[in-house]
Amino acid sequence: MAGTKKLLIVESPTKVKAIKKFLGSSYDVAASNGHVRDLPKSQMGIDIENDFEPKYITIRGKGDLLADLRKKVKKADQIYLATDPDREGEAISWHLISALKLEDTGKKVYRVTFNEITKNAVKEALKEPREIDMNLVDAQQARRVLDRMVGYRISPLLWGKIKRGLSAGRVQSVALRIICDREDEINAFIPKEYWTLDASLNIAGEKKPLVARYYGEGDEKKEIGSKEELDQLMASLKGAKFKVNSVKKSERMKKPPLPFTTSTLQQEASRSLNFSTQKTMRIAQQLYEGIDIPGSGTVGMITYLRTDSTRISDEAIAAAGQYIKEAFGPEYLLSDEVKAKNAQKIQDAHEAIRPTDVGRTPVAVKDYLSRDQFRLYQLIWRRFLACRMAAAKYETTSVKIDAGSSRFTVAASKTVFDGFMNVYTDEDDKIEKNTLVKGIDEKSSLSCKELIPEQHFTQPKGHYTEASLVHDLEQLGIGRPSTYAPTISTILSRHYITKEGKNIFVTELGEAVNKIMKEQFGSIVNVNFTANLETLLDGVAEGSVKWKTIIKNFYPDLDEAVNIAEKEMEKVEIADEETDIECENCGRKMVIKYGPHGKFLACPGFPECRNTKPYFEKIDVTCPKCGGDIVIKKTRKGRRYYGCTGFPDCDFMTWQKPSKTKCPQCGGLMLEKGNKLVCSDTECGYVCDKPEEDKE
Incomplete structure (x- = not known):
């Protein structure tokens, strides 16, 4: 009209x-x-x-x-x-x-x-x-109302219990629990000794020696668990003749990666660009909303950034195919049969995160982007191009070498065709791990130059990073693409967790909040319960579940838990604890208070006297180096450790809590690891159960 x-x-x-x-x-x-x-x-x-x-x-x-x-x-x-x-x-x-x-x-x-x-x-x-679409609206309303109920009913209880303006969140509290569980696992981990044995072998006619690793006996894999086992093995290999059992060559394919979803973009930007999830989303939003490019005006550089779909539109596939053929050659193009497999997600409303125009290369737009915008756009552009490119091909060679009844192996690979890896590699793409000498076969004559044993200890799982936390939240079904970044930002800003480098650690405050949430509101911080709730919210979005039904089922249990907690928590409310430490400004006895980073000492004469200082809590264990008191300390970022009051003259510190119990084997300091005590001297290695009185 x-x-x-x-x-x-x-x-x-x-x-x-x-x-x-x-x-x-x-x-x-x-x-x-x-x-x-x-x-x-x-x-x-x-x-x-x-x-x-x-x-x-x-x-x-x-x-x-x-x-x-x-x-x-x-x-x-x-x-x-x-x-x-x-x-x-x-x-x-x-x-x-x-x-x-x-x-x-x-x-x-x-x-x-x-x-x-x-x-x-x-x-x-x-x-x-x-x-x-009222189904989508109702799914959003349900999430908002559930989060509001949890926040407004539980937060006042935390305030009363821990004496701070704390707050609880439905998804944040589960994320905190996952992090705390990982920290408990790391703290309880007891390393186990194992050894590796390499044989450096000379090959007749070759200048370069070949290094093979002990595998086991015949085709049966065996671990070397102790020095005694290693010594027995070394003795059995004295004078043994090394001979090539088999040399097998095969071809291996590495498939191209899927295009980015919100979660995988956050993980990859964290790993390769060292971006926080919040920073990734902020810069992706800028790229999505548009960049001023001379001659073109404001241009949206990428598709919508909140998605868990890996679908790509037919137009984008065609454009990528054309670009790849022209820039790299037709052999670099993903074959049609792979495309058919991915087509099952065609009903997704959203697409994956991709450039809006694959012809707008990172180099062409570099001058119009900030450094961080360029780096993120380049990552998205390369990943999108890679997902439409052919698989990489490797030639792998596996050599089995026998010495008596012992089997040693060598594995090597070399790239035959780089495929998608021409434009994109991630941390899993390890190429040419080992290069083999060319002239090795079943007839090669071998002589052992030296045996190289090395002691190792098993390692606990790593501390969470933002990337690995996002990965686990997605795997467990906690939250959705739009919630990962705000969830992590919230628990960081509340000082429940802290970051040192890329690693996430729980603060004393976070531990206290998590303990209450687990004790009083077990179902709310239950991973399966929260994941099930997400599935129900998806059901609302699809029109198969009524949103008020979820709320009606959820609220009575929350109300009951809050009412019980109100009664129980009245009995355990923490009062300001008086100490023997005098305030140097006014002489009053200082009290222990909770602050954003845990406990601190404050003068009770506030506001006339505003004196505060760090509070170092003694654990009734003497320092093994100087005999001083060991106290709980914190790093600048809020991570807890145990150190000596004699610092800086005494530099004793440990991340694990020292025990009053001395090692019965060597008399050294024992450290608490879960329900076990472990000698701090790895040479001694004594382990025992924690005494009942020390268990919480």
């Missing part, structure tokens, strides 16, 4: 300029700046008595923006709600209908979504407008 004025509302003001340029003068484009309505901050905002109805209010500070949007609505004949293509975006559109009273205007209101901010994507989306 000629002369029809249309209003298109997006979430972010950054998108407005680009979309306006795509659509021309018949469209006015405006932004809601995210959510416009939410539950009130001053109260729970859920009417428990009235079918758990949420009480939404206009977010403070959004009044002027809504007034401006209402003026634009008056001038328009048609309104298009083009918020982000996910549950959150659907809910924002639904809230806009209420906040702008769009149903009362009698004007046509449409919902449109696009996965990338390009002219083609936006214009195609406008050809397929739809109604608001």
